[in-house]
Amino acid sequence: MKEISIQVIKRLPRYYRFLTELESSGVDKISSTKLAQIMSSTASQVRQDLNCFGGFGQQGYGYPVAMLRSEIGRILGLDHTHTAILLGAGNLGRAIATHLNFESLGFRLTAIFEKDKKLIGTMLRGITVMADSDIEDYIRRNNVDTAFLTLPKNSVEPLIDKLYSLGIRNFWNFSHFDIARKYSDAIVENVHLSDSLMTLCYRINVKNN
């Protein structure tokens, strides 16, 4: 199978969201043209994207919504269960922990670690926040493959070698530490909120120049 481009992959969650909505509003089939309208895309792109993974449609009819949704979920691997730990129970960490339904996104959050003593022992999403110093022990005893990093850059820096050496290769990284550069075989998904805000700033200024 030919490699799927990152552009296509990044569109998949969007298809998944819109199809979920369509399904729950009782729509049972949709054409590439209609789906493209809803998603501000093009019929060509929809068909090209979907055909990267197989022929889900039917000529003269369109795509069955429920089947297409579940197929995309399967392609994304949302039925898998990767075991993740969260590092950092500050504002951002708490938001992530409480805000997302990991179970339907392919993950299981099993532990939360924090340096600040005031936060250790508190509960988040049914998980007791543990001390930073327990990380190594926890990973050794449990099968963890993913780390969610909601710590500042200078806290990630001294931690990342330990995580890597303990076998963690997947990172959801909210910090500005460049993990991918240091460990080229790691899978790193970065969320840089300030970058996003700067982009907004640029676009506002261009419009109002």
Add this chain to the structure above:
Amino acid sequence: MKEISIQVIKRLPRYYRFLTELESSGVDKISSTKLAQIMSSTASQVRQDLNCFGGFGQQGYGYPVAMLRSEIGRILGLDHTHTAILLGAGNLGRAIATHLNFESLGFRLTAIFEKDKKLIGTMLRGITVMADSDIEDYIRRNNVDTAFLTLPKNSVEPLIDKLYSLGIRNFWNFSHFDIARKYSDAIVENVHLSDSLMTLCYRINVKNN
């Protein structure tokens, strides 16, 4: 001037971050080759990107770091001050409010609104959280141009028309409500955390297939 592509724009904050680091570690000049190495990019791309905005370099020498950094800051418009309000003081809203240094990102956060009565009256980053019902009045009395939306989709939906009708055109949107589709002249920067996590899930599964 020819339109700058969105790919280039999205790379600008990254240049800005790396240049800020270089500057604070006392580096005063850098070649496109070296900068590309640090950023896991290519020398060609660096030069092409920068030359969208002007010739900041010097042949045989490279780019002056401090000057290039401040130029990119100016291009991004970080010296501007857009006035923003935050809607939603839940976990995510609180994280956003406390986590980011808006002043150095081109924005000023002046008010926070929330539906939940338990949160109204609490302080965040020196701002007293106000009741949802005060939004309209506040916007009429103050010059607000941007809204940060850290509310769920079904709370954004009934609110967005009011915001738009009161003149707000710029949105930093963490919800799944599709603002751009409804108001095509709005500038919408979306942050979809669950999309990002699904992309990570896909990439892990492809690697470990």
Add this chain to the structure above:
DNA sequence: TAGATTGTTAATCGATTAACAATC
């Protein structure tokens, strides 16, 4: 000057869009 490195044009590569035969 000689070496280094930019700015910029040209070549390549890949993604998006268009077109249409296949077929339900």
Add this chain to the structure above:
DNA sequence: TAGATTGTTAATCGATTAACAATC
């Protein structure tokens, strides 16, 4: 069957990469 719409190939468009003359 006729109409609709897919799957897929071809055309276009744009972004990235390479090359090199200009020049500090």
